[in-house]
Amino acid sequence: MGSANNLVNAQGKEPLFSFSVISDVQYADIPDRRSFIGVPRFYRHSILVLQRAVQQWNDHKRHKFALNFGDIVDGLCPKDQSLGTVRKVVEEFEKFNGPTYHMIGNHCLYNLPRDTLLPILKIPGPDGRAYYDFSPTSEFRFVILDGYDISAIGWPQDHPNTLEALKFLQQKNPNIEKNSPAGLVGLERRFLKFNGGVGKEQLEWLDGILQEATKMKQKVVICCHLPLDPGATSQEALLWNYDEVMNLIHTYNCVKVCLAGHDHEGGHTIDSHGIHHRVLEAALECPPGTDAFGYVDVYNDRLSLIGTDRMESTDMCFSPQADL
Ligand SMILES: Nc1ccn([C@@H]2O[C@H](COP(=O)(O)O)[C@@H](O)[C@H]2O)c(=O)n1
Numbered sequence: 001m002g003s004a005n006n007l008v009n010a011q012g013k014e015p016l017f018s019f020s021v022i023s024d025v026q027y028a029d030i031p032d033r034r035s036f037i038g039v040p041r042f043y044r045h046s047i048l049v050l051q052r053a054v055q056q057w058n059d060h061k062r063h064k065f066a067l068n069f070g071d072i073v074d075g076l077c078p079k080d081q082s083l084g085t086v087r088k089v090v091e092e093f094e095k096f097n098g099p100t101y102h103m104i105g106n107h108c109l110y111n112l113p114r115d116t117l118l119p120i121l122k123i124p125g126p127d128g129r130a131y132y133d134f135s136p137t138s139e140f141r142f143v144i145l146d147g148y149d150i151s152a153i154g155w156p157q158d159h160p161n162t163l164e165a166l167k168f169l170q171q172k173n174p175n176i177e178k179n180s181p182a183g184l185v186g187l188e189r190r191f192l193k194f195n196g197g198v199g200k201e202q203l204e205w206l207d208g209i210l211q212e213a214t215k216m217k218q219k220v221v222i223c224c225h226l227p228l229d230p231g232a233t234s235q236e237a238l239l240w241n242y243d244e245v246m247n248l249i250h251t252y253n254c255v256k257v258c259l260a261g262h263d264h265e266g267g268h269t270i271d272s273h274g275i276h277h278r279v280l281e282a283a284l285e286c287p288p289g290t291d292a293f294g295y296v297d298v299y300n301d302r303l304s305l306i307g308t309d310r311m312e313s314t315d316m317c318f319s320p321q322a323d324l
């Protein structure tokens with residue numbers, strides 16, 4: 001099965017640590033079909049991709065943790081099977097010999113409300129919030145953003161965040177079908193119901209985390225289901241207020257890499273401040289027998305993503321200083 005797309009380790013150095021990555025498993029026990037724009041999706045095969053990923057990560061015996069970039073179950077999963085199907089995919093992650101840090105995606109929220117979903121994914125945020133951070137070593141901090149904080153999906157219908165999202169969509173997208181980008185131009189095409197935004201409280205929290213990381217001379221990796229830079233994704237997949245989030249991030253120098261999912265074909269760019277944005281290829285779109293997962297070797301001055309099969313390998317080099 002899928003071979004690793006090896007990068008040459010130029011310095012021949014041992015990584016500080018490694019972690020595993022996979023995105024958009026979108027498993028459902030339903031026949032294969034195509035996305036709205038005609039891309040084939042392999043719903044039953046995607047859990048096999050996850051199983052092979054976990055097997056490979058465990059064989060390596062050196063990954064400190066795994067990151068799941070969201071959308072573990074597809075929205076087409078019959079609703080009476082949602083809970084069982086989410087649990088079934090989580091059980092596969094639990095076979096990994098280490099903790100998995102999960103993000104929520106739109107498809108997770110089509111299946112289960114936040115108050116049911118978050119405990120199953122062991123997401124620690126209070127009041128249904130799905131943003132949190134952790135430090136695997138003293139030099140690095142990982143920040144998990146909740147891209148569906150302001151969203152028309154996942155919160156109760158009368159929740160202030162649902163109401164804020166509906167009002168926002170009403171202003172930004174004139175289509176009756178709010179998932180349709182018809183008539184929207186350029187970056188406006190992100191104003192779709194299947195996307196979401198980072199709210200004021202979460203932005204304040206992020207500001208505090210980046211201040212603290214700067215004081216502690218930590219390098220930061222930002223992770224979110226939704227991409228944060230138009231250079232790494234289609235316009236239709238961007239976080240609604242990616243610009244606001246990036247303007248905040250750019251006031252600091254500690255963030256080195258932003259990782260995301262959602263835009264299934266994947267992408268990579270380096271922004272005007274030297275931050276790498278890498279969107280990961282989806283497990284769902286792997287034709288039977290192919291794979292899309294990987295692991296990242298972390299060094300003082302770069303993150304090296306070693307992808308398997310359809311996941312491209314990417315060397316992400318940066319200035320080693322966290323506070324300059
Ligand atoms: N160009 C597009 C893309 C999507 N839609 C709507 O979004 C829904 C979800 O799309 P998938 O990528 O998950 O297939 C789809 O059912 C459409 O309602 C659209 O209108 N135009």
Ligand SMILES: O=P(O)(O)OC[C@H](O)CO
Binds near residue numbers: 071194236262
């Ligand atoms: O996973 P979906 O169905 O939400 O698709 C998201 C699209 O890839 C965004 O362009």
